[in-house]
Amino acid sequence: MASIASLLASPPRPPRPIARVPRIDIAPLFGDSTALKKQVAQAIDAASRDTGFFYAVNHGVDLAKLADETRHFYRALTAADKWRLATGAYNPLHRHKVRGGYSLAVPGHKAVESLCYLNPEFRPDHPRIVTATPLHEVNDWPAACRQPRFRAFAESYYWDVLGVATALLRGYALALHQPEDFFTRHLRRHDTLSSVVLTRYPFLDPYPAPAIKTANDDDGTKLSVEPHRDVSLITVLCQPGRHQNLQVQGTRGQWLDIEPDDSAYLVCCGSYMPHITGEYYPAPVHRVRWLNEERLSLPFYVNLGYDDCIEPWDAADAAAAAASGWRGQVLNHQPLVNRRPIRYGAYLNKGLADLAKVNRQA
Template sequence: MPSASNPLVPTIDISPLFGDDKNAKLKVAGEIDQACRGSGFFLISNHGITVLDKLVETTKKFHQSMTDQEKFDLAIVAYNEKNSKQHRNGYYLPIKGKKAVESYCYLNPTFSSEHPMIKNSNTPLHEVNVWPDEKKHPGFREFNEDFYFKMFDMSAKLLRGFALALEKEEDFFDSYFKKEDTLSSVRLIRYPYLEDYPPVKTAADGTKVSFESHQDASLLTVLYQPYVANLQVSMPEGYCDIPSSDDCFLVNCGGYMAHITNNYYKAPIHRVKFVNAERLSLPFFVMLGYESKIEPFNHSKHDANAAEAPPAITYGNYFQNARVQLVITNGQT
């Protein structure tokens, strides 16, 4: 595991964000600020999530035990037109000879048929989760719903560090990031080892890539990716490797954070380097509510020649457009 002295991707102990020592919190905020103004990536330790081994075990078992028919029945509408209500939640299929990566995505467990954004208006981006058969995959739903809320709670604390880093009150994000309406999602992504791997793309610098250069469509991305390092971040000197960690989460800002901070915190451009190895990538995409709207602002450290802050847009409007651009750029994942 990389040490805190790693100049590209520092490790930040976020335990003070769970306490009451304001000076200790401000120290964490300063480290977050420095990391976001550097490569845009940092690892967080002492985050309070104690089920990472269980997460890996549950996810591996899920992917190994799902039949092709189960995957198709659970697939999003892009793969199974019968599932017309599943645009985000569901299975993202591998395609033989074309695409090896596969994943399952689930959304806010509070989204039910009675949720006001679904019952009254059928608002875009809100879906009632469709889960695999409980009899065939006992405990999978229960574990993942609990994991979702654990990640929400930890991310809420992390956002308090970001608020302080951005010279705001500690609770600045609280009214925008709420358990009952967050659009946050979890993706359980599997990259398999295959002897006959489908063709992969080659970047301009000659690197083979599984997912091309992009910025995340989120407020923050909090990623658990143990054992196999395959992410690269764009730096002035070229693409640089990002280390993996088996006990830390990797954090970076998404496009909405860049928007509201007028690019003081940029959404780093990164890509997934091709590695033919069995591995998991398990992101929690931190998102606000559909109607949340934060007025963009400048930081006191902004360059004196910084452009005027852009107009405010709702998170829902931002995310709908950002999702489309990701598919256009990299194809349906």
């Protein structure tokens, strides 16, 4: 007799067009050559105005080790660990844990589980923790007796990927004809709201039917995560393995497959970027196909500080001026009168709340 999982499995689907996702060598962004950095910036600009995604290669991070450590974390985690780490959405004793912590699977309803951890600088004596500023939380970790190396690895990885994000933002700044530190001046080690999420998609037999969404499109694609834009400035994603599951929406509304590459970071803009650039760099709409296969998704959401605010400007006008050979100060361009500045904390708080309503499974 066929298993429930096999009955739920999607029938063979016709291949979708492949999205253009260039591989960009970002090594020059760590160096001193302005000319080489501008070449990288040009590639970032082209990708950001096409499908919105690119693969960053030569980033200097051991992604295989990240995958191995994450798999070990999940293998060693007990039910008691999960409950102790759970966010307030699952454990009513943890109402103070909104962002950071463990999101549990719910038998029969929700399959995906994840650990989100925040800036390791957020310790009990951090000023934002002392004043209970929203979005700032102290990380909790699994018991050291069972996972003695996990905390040290996780914190080290946070700083490694933040370094990659810092380099990428130098490239984005140059791509937008701004000074190199245009974004990074707002990305400070002591107060960035950036987060790492270690997400596990399990193989289950039977797989809970309520955990599978059906897309409202011509073929009824089964989904794990419905269409959305990321809530971030940019997102830097590691996807271990060779599972093709991510799709991006093209300019005509069609869904395009993003081919996997587990040696590189997949990068895109979050929804703060189009707000400040007047949609010049959109946040791509993307979704995750349901696959009943054990796999990981490990995003780093790059966020500024709570009180930081970048005034929206006409990035398209700045690009046109640069293309025409104008050499003035781009920062003096007229602000976008139809876009009000938004403090990053307010943006992130609302964006996460809205995203939770759309993607209860994520």
